[in-house]
Amino acid sequence: MPAPTSHFDRAIELARHLTATAVAVDGQPVVVYRGEHGVSTDLIHARTRSVSFGSAAAASEYAQHPNQRGDVAVAPRVIAAYLAIANPVIDNRDDPFIEMGTIVEKLGRDKAERIARRFAGHIENTGNWVEGFSHDYDSVEHMLDLEPDRITDLYLDAYPVFDDDEVVGWFAQAGYDGAIHLGNGITALEPEYKVFDQAQIHCAIGIDRVALLRAMVPAITTQLRPADTDQAGDSSTHEKEEILNASTLLQFCSNYRGETEYLVLKGALAGRRVSYRYMNREFYEQDYADFGGRVWSGDSASYRREVLGSVGLVCCSGALVPPEIVDEVNRLSADWRDQHPDLCAGPARAGVYVQGRGWSEAADIVFQYGYVLERFPSVAAAEQWLSQPRRAQPDQVWEEGGGQVVREFSVSVLGNRIVLVEQDGQEVGEVEEEGVGMTVAC
Structure with missing residues (x-):
């Protein structure tokens, strides 16, 4: 796409990214800031996948006084940006902590327990642990070994969780694109905003804020004000039609x-x-x-x-x-x-x-038969075989007690389900009545 030719055009382009943003006050996008130092040709110079932003004062402080021991502030700078965060893991602008129950909800019990063990020191440094757990357990690991279900009663500072690239990767795979929480240290009384992909960062320099707000008003989808048309200058009619057809x-x-x-x-x-x-x-x-x-x-x-x-x-x-x-x-x-x-x-x-x-592309068969497909080398082979529901499945080898037993299964349709019936002499009718020896696949 050609480079925008006016403040209005640049604002329209940015508005497409920011309509669902979580970084807003009263529905209006806000500019946030990031302080950096070090010689780099990259727009964003970050040590971790999660990139943090905050207030202008905090950004200026981080740029001039690095929070990494031994670092020297070479080429300090502050970046002003709009952030597009559509699905944050948390939006706790007045809380620096993240609940382990939230992590269980977002990532599942297995990954949540791995996170709790990895950041056990941070959990044990909370008043919650000292008052409610330290008298009964030697450590977080000890508690998880004895009573793993109590993991949802724990919490820890959010910042180490979102500084860990592997954990951020898990959140990104689960569909989350950022996090918002109250900061620590310099930002102890203000929120920090984190994005998981640098494509979510949009430079605020050169963006006319009035034009941006106009572009984000729902009325823009029904008509363009004459003043906007004049301000657009040589922008193409086609670009404005794109807005009208949003x-x-x-x-x-x-x-x-x-x-x-x-x-x-x-x-x-x-x-x-x-x-x-x-x-x-x-x-x-x-x-x-x-x-x-x-x-x-x-x-x-x-x-x-x-x-x-x-x-x-x-x-x-x-x-x-x-x-x-x-x-x-x-x-x-x-x-x-x-x-x-x-x-x-x-x-x-x-x-x-x-x-x-x-x-x-085989959406229908995948959602009809589910994990039965795992028994076939390809979706095409599954479609061919499952279209003949009375034929036996290919022999399957199962691990049992250290040995291998070859079993045969037939595929039968019961109502709107498909079941695998082991060839042990039972008839389909018996399986349907007694519910014995069958695997429901959907």
Whole structure:
């Protein structure tokens, strides 16, 4: 897209990213600041994946007086930015802590316990631990070994959790894109804002705030004020038509390396994100050849599974993408596809994720049969076999007591479910009545 030619155009472009922002006061986006030091050519120079922002005073202090022991403030600077945080892990602007119960809710019990053990020292440094647990347990590890269910009664400072790249990666994989909490030290009386991807950071320099607020007013979708038209100067009519045709179902979030992300505004997936890789396969193959190991940390097999497998698909991790969202993605991307037919992967289709195998277009069969698909080498093989429900499954080898036992299963349809019935002499009718020897797959 050509560079914006006026304050109005730049504000319109930024507004597309900020409509769902969590960094706002009374619904209006606020400028936040980051203090940095050290010689770097990067816009953002950060040691961790999570990038923090706060007040101008705090940013200035961090820029001039590093909080890392031994660091010297070389080339101190302050960055002013708008942040797009659509789905924060926490939004606790008056609380510096994060509840372990919140982590259990967001990541599950297994990862939450790993986090509790990793940051046991921070948990044990809270008044909550001293008053409620220290008399009964020697340590957090001791408590978790004896009474793991009490993990939800614990809490700790939020900042070490969001300074850990592995933990931030877990939150990002779960669909979260940032965190907001009361700070510590210099920022003890003010909130800190953290984003998990630098694409969420939008420089505030050169943005006309009045134009930005106008662009974010819902009335902009019905008409443009004459003054706005005059201010736009040589902006194209096509760009303004894009605003007038704004989607009420999807909110544009980001566009990076050929993948567009949208926030779903209503319906069954409201609040979730969907992604669409719109370039052709050759683009991604070349992208991995050029940048694999730098912008993509996985090996070539995982790249094929996670990226190449989703080319042309509208995807939402762990959820079926309904037809209306696919149709809206196609509407929003129609102009680009028409202008670049040689680069486009074609119209979007609904995609789903098959555990261990990557993204697939076979949405109906995945959501009908679920993990039965894990017994087949491919979705195509599963479709072929499961379309004949009375045939036996291929022999399966199961580990039992250190030995291996070969079993046979047949597939039977019971109502709106599919079950695997072990070949042990029982009839389907007996299985349906007694519920013995069957595995429900959906």
